[in-house]
Amino acid sequence: MAAKNYASSEGTRPVRKFADGQAAIPLLAAALAAFGVLMVYSAGSYVAETVYGDRFFFLKKQLAGFILGLAGMAAAAFFPYKKLKKCKWAALALSFAALALVFVPGLGQESYGATRWLRLGPVSLQPSEFAKYGFVLFAAAYAGEKPERMRTFAGMLPVLAAGAGVCALILLEPNMSVAMCVGLVMLVMLFLSGAKARHLLAVLLPVAAAVPLLIAVEPYRLRRLYAFLDPWASPQGEGYQLIQSFYALGNGGWLGVGLFRSRQKYRFLPFAESDFILAVIGEELGFVGILLLFAAMGALIYCGARTAARSRDLFGFLLAAGITAVYAVQTVLNALVVSGCIPPTGLPLPLISAGNTSLVITMVSMGILYNISRSPRPRRREQGGAP
DSSP states (O other): OOOHHHHHHHHHHHHHHHHHHHHHHHHHHHHHHHHHHHHHHHHHHHHHHISSOOTTTTHHHHHHHHHHHHHHHHHHHHHHHHGGGHHHHHHHHHHHHHHHTTOOOOOOEEEETTTEEEEETTTTEEEEEEEHHHHHHHHHHHHHHHHGGGGSHHHHHHHHHHHHHHHHHHHHOOOHHHHHHHHHHHHHHHHHOOOOOOHHHHHHHHHHHHHHHHHHHHHHHHHHOOOOOOOSSSSTTHHHHHHHHHHHHHHHHTOOTTTTTTTTTTSSSTTTTTTHHHHHHHHHHHHHHHHHHHHHHHHHHHHHEEEEEESSSSHHHHHHHHHHHHHHHHHHHHHHHHTTSSSOOOOOOTTTTSSSHHHHHHHHHHHHHHHHHHHHOOOOOTTTTTO
């Protein structure tokens, strides 16, 4: 009977692991990334053929990133995550250095008026993608060392300074959307670290006041704001992209026009393979397809939140929560932009949009998340048993 019970327990262990979010994290991340490869090909094949003479150009790049991401996720899944504590200052310094290097002539690569990439031979990297997680690692390790210091304003200043510094360098690129993402994640990290409400308000109120100023000082941001309020006022200008996104989503209806059959991707919708890939997904797979995609992304966010809640140490809790917050904030912001709920910003849909830097680093972060979920937890006391 005992053997039978043991066997039954062993047989249900994989089910319990999936229910707890352990096995689900890498499976969902890999499935979403694989779906992203497919949709990048669908959304970008025409542009790739007309611009680069190879309809598989974006597919090859995304597939290479997917393979590298799988390898990185596997490595991160089994590397002891607690050792990352020692890397907090290195991760922050590397984040600042990489963000600063984009302004060095010959290294920074300019595109559409923004300098957001580093050109290293045939490879281009986007430092802001690394900096988001570099900041999360620093904040989690710093707050996890001495939790009590986060209850004072002076104690939380290093986290605040690190987040503000990363945001400032990203704004200089300029890239306000990613800076907003980092800023929101910083507030989440401060809150979860135990910062007092009055200290958070002291940070939040100046930031909220600065957003209109940041929009006003850049004419292109004002034009985007006007286009968001009334895109049909400039249908061939700033409102063009949002209108084309509406056309794609509306054309998809409930079930879509069919995979590979989008019409907006024929150079009507700018950045169809990257920032606005969700519009192409909606056109080809319809409202039902987007709901299923959101269900998968929501499940991944839930698994991340559950991993954080069940973590056995404060560092693991904050690191898991920060990784989950980065993914959740960026996913929600991208969906709001594509659907016209907030002004247009250049923010990719993580694990789905074209872009190897984002894909590889996000998959590595999911490997770390899975690593935290695998960490053994203290056994509960048997009811009525000895302590």
